[in-house]
Amino acid sequence: xxxxxxxxxxxxxxxxxxxxxxxxxxxxxxxxxxxxxxxxxxxxxxxxxxxxxxxxxxxxxxxxxxxxxxxxxxxxxxxxxxxxxxxxxxxxxxxxxxxxxxxxxxxxxxxxxx
Amino acid sequence: xxxxxxxxxxxxxxxxxxxxxxxxxxxxxxxxxxxxxxxxxxxxxxxxxxxxxxxxxxxxxxxxxxxxxxxxxxxxxxxxxxxxxxxxxxxxxxxxxxxxxxxxxxxxxxx
Numbered sequence: 001x002x003x004x005x006x007x008x009x010x011x012x013x014x015x016x017x018x019x020x021x022x023x024x025x026x027x028x029x030x031x032x033x034x035x036x037x038x039x040x041x042x043x044x045x046x047x048x049x050x051x052x053x054x055x056x057x058x059x060x061x062x063x064x065x066x067x068x069x070x071x072x073x074x075x076x077x078x079x080x081x082x083x084x085x086x087x088x089x090x091x092x093x094x095x096x097x098x099x100x101x102x103x104x105x106x107x108x109x110x111x112x113x114x
Numbered sequence: 115x116x117x118x119x120x121x122x123x124x125x126x127x128x129x130x131x132x133x134x135x136x137x138x139x140x141x142x143x144x145x146x147x148x149x150x151x152x153x154x155x156x157x158x159x160x161x162x163x164x165x166x167x168x169x170x171x172x173x174x175x176x177x178x179x180x181x182x183x184x185x186x187x188x189x190x191x192x193x194x195x196x197x198x199x200x201x202x203x204x205x206x207x208x209x210x211x212x213x214x215x216x217x218x219x220x221x222x223x224x225x
Contacts, residue, residue, distance in 0.1 A: 036216075041218075041219075042218055042219070043118070043204055043206075043216035043217050043218045043219055044157075044204070044206075044216040045216070046213055046214075046215075049213065088155060090157065094211075100145060100147075100162065100208055100210075100211040100212075100214065101159055101162065101170055102159060102214065103159075104156070104157040104158070106154070106155070106156055107155045107156070107157075109155075
């Protein structure tokens, strides 16, 4: 069974600093990969997705992620953190033959310090 | 206009009761989902319906029964509620296997 691991359940960054959230997947075949953001007391919003086109994917709010097959990783970055980036971030995978079933990582909470 | 809506937003009830959570989407999507998010924020799919037909049914107690009266609605009925059912339940929808859009969630507390 495929799985996805997010390293670090909490990340604290200073405003203006780089945001780096780590995601690794286990799958013999590269799956589709997603990053979602969840603001407090809200549902999930799609930040970006990888579906086997370009390995560097740009998303909303200045976020981007790079698919690295050799490392089975799909880390999320943002060059300069903003206070509004404080939220919970989820990496998710979808196996190509599994319908539209998303398997989520455990989530990483981002705290932005002024 | 809300794309995926859920009612109620909060639900507090006693053990043993039966309750329902409603979900509606106005996106014209053909597939709807229910996810459960536990107290540690772990998210797991429960069910998926495509054109009113059940296509994903994870290992969920049979006390949970999804009902899809039409493509725009997927309700979740829970019988004999237990303490462990306390969680946030999210509804989502998609057009075929495209991006899933999530509702705001329903926080269920079982006392």
